[in-house]
Amino acid sequence: MPATFAIIVAGGSGNRMNASVPKQFLELGGKAILMHSVKAFYDYDPAIGIRVVLPEEHFPLWKKLCRQYSFDIPHELSKGGTTRTESVRHALQDIGDEGLVAIHDGVRPLVSQNLIHTVFTTAFRTGNAVPAIPVTDSIREITTEGNMPVCRDSLRIIQTPQVFDVNLIKKAYALASGNDYSDDATVFELLGMKICLVDGIRENIKITLPEDLVIASALLSLHHPG
Amino acid sequence: MPATFAIIVAGGSGNRMNASVPKQFLELGGKAILMHSVKAFYDYDPAIGIRVVLPEEHFPLWKKLCRQYSFDIPHELSKGGTTRTESVRHALQDIGDEGLVAIHDGVRPLVSQNLIHTVFTTAFRTGNAVPAIPVTDSIREITTEGNMPVCRDSLRIIQTPQVFDVNLIKKAYALASGNDYSDDATVFELLGMKICLVDGIRENIKITLPEDLVIASALLSLHHPG
Numbered sequence: 001m002p003a004t005f006a007i008i009v010a011g012g013s014g015n016r017m018n019a020s021v022p023k024q025f026l027e028l029g030g031k032a033i034l035m036h037s038v039k040a041f042y043d044y045d046p047a048i049g050i051r052v053v054l055p056e057e058h059f060p061l062w063k064k065l066c067r068q069y070s071f072d073i074p075h076e077l078s079k080g081g082t083t084r085t086e087s088v089r090h091a092l093q094d095i096g097d098e099g100l101v102a103i104h105d106g107v108r109p110l111v112s113q114n115l116i117h118t119v120f121t122t123a124f125r126t127g128n129a130v131p132a133i134p135v136t137d138s139i140r141e142i143t144t145e146g147n148m149p150v151c152r153d154s155l156r157i158i159q160t161p162q163v164f165d166v167n168l169i170k171k172a173y174a175l176a177s178g179n180d181y182s183d184d185a186t187v188f189e190l191l192g193m194k195i196c197l198v199d200g201i202r203e204n205i206k207i208t209l210p211e212d213l214v215i216a217s218a219l220l221s222l223h224h225p226g
Numbered sequence: 227m228p229a230t231f232a233i234i235v236a237g238g239s240g241n242r243m244n245a246s247v248p249k250q251f252l253e254l255g256g257k258a259i260l261m262h263s264v265k266a267f268y269d270y271d272p273a274i275g276i277r278v279v280l281p282e283e284h285f286p287l288w289k290k291l292c293r294q295y296s297f298d299i300p301h302e303l304s305k306g307g308t309t310r311t312e313s314v315r316h317a318l319q320d321i322g323d324e325g326l327v328a329i330h331d332g333v334r335p336l337v338s339q340n341l342i343h344t345v346f347t348t349a350f351r352t353g354n355a356v357p358a359i360p361v362t363d364s365i366r367e368i369t370t371e372g373n374m375p376v377c378r379d380s381l382r383i384i385q386t387p388q389v390f391d392v393n394l395i396k397k398a399y400a401l402a403s404g405n406d407y408s409d410d411a412t413v414f415e416l417l418g419m420k421i422c423l424v425d426g427i428r429e430n431i432k433i434t435l436p437e438d439l440v441i442a443s444a445l446l447s448l449h450h451p452g
Contacts (some may be wrong), residue, residue: 132366136434138384138409140358149412150381156373157436158364183364186375192371202437208362211428218444 005049005095005166006041010034010058010106011080011087021206024106025061029220031069033207034062036109036220041102041161042073044116050075052106053091083180085187089173093219097167102125103184104161107207110219115201116161122198123163128186131200132156161199164188230346231275231321231392236260236284236332237306237313246404247332249433250288255446257295260288262335262446267328268299270342276301278332279317308407311413315399323393326350327366329410330387333433336445343388343426348424349389356411357426358382385426390414 010024024034034052040135041048054062056079065071078091088103095101100123104111115131122129135152162184168191175190185195203219205212227377234235236250260278267274280288282305291297304317314329321327326349330337341357348355388410390398392415401416411421429445431438 042296135365137432138411139361140382140384140411140421140423142380142382147382147406147423153409154368155376156366156368158366182375182378185364185366189375195366197366197373202435203440206363209428214429214448215441215445218448219441222440222444 004045004047004099005051005101006093006161007078007095007101007103008034008041008050008052008075008106009036009080009084009087009091009103010037010052010054011084019150022058024212025058026207028109028213028217029073029209032065033213033216034106034111035065035069035071035073037104037106037111038071038073038075038077040109040111040113040116041104044113049095051078051091051094052076053078053080053087055080070161084182085173085176085180088184088187089176092166092170092173095166097170099101099166100163101166101169102161102163103169105206108160108204109207110202110203110205110216111161112204115204118198119161119163122196123165124195127165127168127193128163128185128188129196129198130162130183131159131204132197133159133200133202156197157200158183158185159204159206160184168193202203228270230273230325230352231327232276232313232318232387233321233327233329234260234263234267234276234278234301234302234332235306235310235313235317235329236263236278236280237310247287248284249439251284251291251321252433252439254335254433257297258291259335259439259442260332261291261297262294262300262322262333263330263337264297266339266342267330270339275321277304277317277320278302279304279306279313281306282360307365310408311399311402311406314410314413315389315402318392318396318399321392325391325392326351326389327355328387328389328440334386334430335433336429336431336442337387338427338430342428344424345387345389348422349391353391353394353419354389354411354414354422355424356388356409356421357385357430358423359385359426360442368436382423383426383432384409384411385432386410388414394419404446
């Protein structure tokens with residue numbers, strides 16, 4: 001297995017959480033949400049090069065929180081951009097050119113060791129790995145005339161960590177210049193390469209809205225009681 | 227407000243839960259999942275005509291569970307069919323022709339009083355109301371060539387209870403003969419009428435997989451501690 005990196009993206013302003021601090025800094029089970037995400041990669045492999053992407057104005061708050069929670073897992077910081085795509089590009093410039101990189105949403109603190117293992121080992125074979133889960137609810141599409149049903153069978157909900165060959169994803173980001181993409185798989189496709197989907201896990205939720213923090217907190221206490 | 231009915235559909239065999247009993251009978255916070263769904267409508271309005279749709283072979287188990295949990299909320303039973311659509315059609319034949327009917331998944335035990343109020347009052351004005359929530363994750367579509375990104379902004383996740391004018395939904399189900407539909411909104415559209423979407427709630431999850439029961443259990447204990 002080649003050298004590995006993890007880029008944890010925490011650039012969001014957290015406006016949707018109705019919280020005064022950005023959502024990645026909110027407490028979940030005794031530490032900031034973002035700390036869970038960082039720790040998951042360290043627990044998987046302490047040799048992994050972990051890089052957290054934050055808006056530069058949040059660096060002091062993050063460092064203060066790390067002291068406050070005695071959070072001492074080694075990691076580097078990269079400056080966030082004005083979009084997610086720009087944030088990831090900055091972080092990619094700060095890592096080496098060989099091996100695999102996992103790009104992970106800082107607000108997905110419940111990622112499992114098994115899932116991290118699956119995406120790294122799959123990407124080692126194929127050049128990329130992106131976790132996906134089936135859609136179990138009915139879906140509708142809003143149209144100019146109203147709304148209409150959409151067949152859910154062929155749809156998948158996409159998660160992170162998404163793992164890529166470092167050299168290839170850097171080339172893809174060079175092509176993405178100036179645009180914003182909702183995830184890294186979509187950027188990777190600019191190279192004309194196929195995305196390799198692997199089975200994600202339902203618990204690996206993205207904390208976007210206040211209800212998500214309630215669900216995450218509950219899932220965490222069930223998995224790690226007391 | 228006209229007379230109201232609630233049809234709680236619990237026809238599933240529960241194969242995806244790896245459980246020996248169908249999922250609607252699994253325990254959640256001290257009673258069967260299905261009992262929470264029934265109680266939500268009774269708590270909203272004790273005068274509502276509640277009808278539970280079950281496969282006929284599950285009638286004895288359900289009655290035994292009601293005795294076991296001392297569950298005495300008044301309700302009638304209707305015989306489930308071989309598909310969800312057939313199950314709902316059976317239940318619609320068993321209720322009156324006037325007023326509004328809420329059709330609800332038995333495995334959505336966390337429906338709130340506010341949401342039930344919203345769908346009934348909206349349908350009173352418009353003839354139908356269907357709860358929907360935004361998609362916050364990235365979505366991909368599986369195609370014959372692999373998979374491709376889908377714009378999530380126009381997609382909505384559809385929930386229940388879906389409320390309809392009784393007379394109209396009966397006419398729609400008469401048109402649906404022989405086919406299976408994933409939800410009642412899609413059947414209602416056979417009349418050529420528009421679906422009226424209202425804001426659903428994220429907690430109103432459908433318990434389909436074992437992880438969902440963990441999440442529901444946690445959400446329930448957070449909302450009703452002790």
